Amino acid sequence: MSAPQLSVIIPVYNEEANLPRLHPRLLEALQALGRSFEILYIDDGSTDGSFRALTALAEGNSGVKVIRFARNFGQTAAMAAGFEHARGEVIVPLDADLQNDPEDMGKILKKLEEGYDVVSCWRKERKDPWLTRRLPSAVANKLISWISGVHLHDYGCTLKGYRREVTQHIRLYGEMHRFIPIFAFWAGARVAEIVVRHHPRQVGRSKYGLSRTLKVLLDLVTVKFLTSFSTKPMYFFGGAGSLLCAGGILFGVITLVEKYTAGTKAHRNPLLLLAATLFLIGVQFVLMGVVAELVIRTYHESQNKPTYIIHTIINGAAAPRRRIGGLYGEKSE
Ligand code: UDP
Ligand code: MG
Secondary structure (H helix, E strand, O other), X not given: OOXXXXXXXXXXXXXXXXXXXXXXXXXXXXXXXXXXXXXXXXXXOOOOOHHHHHHHHHOOOOOEEXXXXXXXXXXXXXXXXXXXXXXXXXXXXXXXXXXXXXXXXXXXXXXXXXXOOEEEEEEXXXXXXXXXXXXXXXXXXXXXHHHHOOOOOOOOOOOEEEEHHHHHOOOOOOOHHHHHHHHHHHOOOOEEEEEEOEOOOOOOOOOOOOHHHHHHHHHHHHHHHHHHHOOOHHHHHHHHXXXXXXXXXXXXXXXXXXXXXXXXXXXXXXXXXXHHHHHHHHHHHHHHHHHHHHHHHHHHHHOOOOOOOOOOOOOOOOOOOOOOOOOOOOXXX
């Protein structure tokens, strides 16, 4: 069977009431696009009747695929399974609760055809509670944009469009599906943003609250560290450690100067404590750098992971090819 042009992947966790509303709308939108497609539902360990509903949708319809997890692994894991099993040239993830509008897929495809590899969507008029969702999300988005250097307005929107190559080498952990455009950009992909519609959830309950923002921010630290220092962690730990040691030495000298000029007894001078603390933490940091170097070497060498990403080779031994997300991926073509 030839690969479809478009794969839609939908994470589903207790969305029994939404599936009969979503599926016909989705089919209608897909048929209007006039391309070959497949729909992949990933049942993320639902405890309601979602799986039964999905089985019924897939029956006698080879274009509808269902993957059922053994338990709830989270939306990111569900999407990762979707990316892994999708065969389409373009992959579009979508929420199961109709908060995303299936009709926006046309706009995404158009943008991809302009030559982009990733199209991220901005829920400009987001229909979620302000205090628990929109406000923390606005803060997180600003931070992510600033730290990653990939300036988008809305990282959290599930609806996005990817060229297949972009998704194939990326491993997803924690809440990291929202960072795919950033991984892709760092690996050399062209990323665009478009404004999409957003609707309030009509039935069922949202699975998230405030705690997700904290997870996202912690993930951001990991992502930043992995990309900036993943091949040379010593530069980070060694740099910070040296600064701390220098601070320790500085305060140690001040303590000595005060001892001999003002007669302040060193053991009564609080600066001595500061000097010792800074120096010891500094030494610890440098040692941590050594350990991190060992870990990172094992990480790259045990899996034959390159420390670079090649875009094209001309007249070389290997055929020209595109590798995106090599730092995170384990597979190569
Ligand atoms: N979801 C999932 N696993 C989870 C939580 C959520 O697959 O552990 C799915 C959920 O069914 C929905 C999408 O992820 O299709 C987004 O979830 P939700 O609507 O609760 O998030 P919100 O729109 O409130 O951010
Ligand atoms: Mg939702």
